[in-house]
Amino acid sequence: MLPAADQSALESFTRTGRRPVRAVRRAQALLALATGIGQQAAGQVAGLSRQTVSQLRARYEQGGWQFALAEAPRSGTPPRLDxxxxxxxxxxxxxxxxxxxxxxxxxxxxxxxxx
Structure with a gap:
């Protein structure tokens, strides 16, 4: 599933620097999926649900590993004070x-x- 360049980039991402835990878990799930163990097992390896891994895989196929690891904007109430x-x-x-x-x-x- 993963090209060699993406796999090495994800391995480097998980091992170097200070990263958000959510992004590292997503990267670990993508790396686990690359081994062919399936979504359920990849989720257990990374501590994510099967549904999250499925969505992660779809995001990877849509826009690559950086898009898959990025946080989507979250909705919320606007600040009360400017x-x-x-x-x-x-x-x-x-x-x-x-x-x-x-x-x-x-x-x-x-x-x-x-x-």
């Missing part, structure tokens, strides 16, 4: 705490930010 608002909140938290309090709490910061 840059200037975050800067103002940080500056507020760096000021002395209000009278009667030893330090800023999240509730105090939220109340002051609403003002």
């Amino acid at each position: 840059g200037p608002q975050r800067a103002a909140l940080t500056a507020l938290a760096c000021t002395p705490a209000p009278t009667g309090h030893s330090r800023w709490t999240l509730r105090l910061l939220a109340d002051k930010a609403v003002e």
